[in-house]
Amino acid sequence: MGSDGRYVLNGDWVVSRPGTYEAMGTRVVYTRDASPEETLRAAGPTSHDLLLQVLLQEPNPGIEFEFWLPREHYIPFQAQVQALGWSLRQPQPLDMVRPPAPSAIPARTLTLAPDPCPPCPDTRGRAHRLLHYCGSDFVFQARVLGRHRQDQETRYEVRVQLVYKNRSPLRAREYVWAPGHCPCPLLSPHREYLLAVRRLVSPDGTQDRLLLPHAGYARLWSPAEDSRARLAARRCPL
Structure with missing residues (x-):
């Protein structure tokens, strides 16, 4: 469900077909076959929140998820996770690999303006x-x-x-x-x-x-x- 309250897929008791769906600035790829496993993959980044809802009608076989944070948000998040005693599969933020610029186009160095405000603490719960x-x-x-x-x-x-x-x-x-x-x-x-x-x-x-x-x-x-x-x-x- 998107932050606007509308279902992206599998909402209102209607099962969606496997495929690609546009949602919150990214594409969500939904796969499902004869096995009980379903997968959702979104390359991101998302422009708004996405809410994942799970409807259980039989024993839960398990749910596994992972997500990636921007580098500037990762260190504060890691500190909070460690304080809670959780484990992270991602030991450190990974650098994004960018393809080289085409030779016909001169390379330019982009300077991003620093965020004037640091990230706020996580106060959810x-x-x-x-x-x-x-x-x-x-x-x-x-x-x-x-x-x-x-x-x-x-x-x-x-x-x-x-x-x-x-x-x-x-x-x-x-x-x-x-x-x-x-x-x-x-x-x-x-x-x-x-x-x-x-x-x-x-x-x-x-x-x-x-x-x-x-x-x-x-x-x-x-x-x-x-x-x-x-x-x-x-x-x-x-």
Whole structure:
């Protein structure tokens, strides 16, 4: 399933034929034969999230998967995996082998601009979701309309689309503030997120803000994320 909630293949109780499917900026090759084994291969890179769902109607023979990360994301990911005690089949990032440039075209050296913000820590997981859902004043689905960096803060203009939890009324358009010039998580304009934010009122009452804490809860909205939010609401009633 793509991040837009639409099935790429084998969705809505319809079994797709083996073949190649376009999805999230890449091609997914689906193979299936008389054996119980099915395979999915995507060369990537993907432009949005892909959600893999498994429907079991008989004993599970096992699931094996692997994926590749960009070099700049691999070292932080490796450190987190080692802290969790997981094992990696890929001991180190592999350099991509690029074909030589044709002799008729002069070779050019491309200089990539460095990313001004380092990767954010991985804060996924049920415990993290419940912690922020329960401790937040507002949980809602919003589309990011714009982002403005101001001194050591980042201000997002968002359009509220669906409210899961609110301790006071929300307007159709709100500003959400995040600490730091490089906040974590970093929200991208023109994308929809599920946000858990707090209300911050200054002691003198002159400022009343919606605050997205550092390493707070912000996930790209999807039907699966919607289900997780509704499950969290049962554990953390208003």
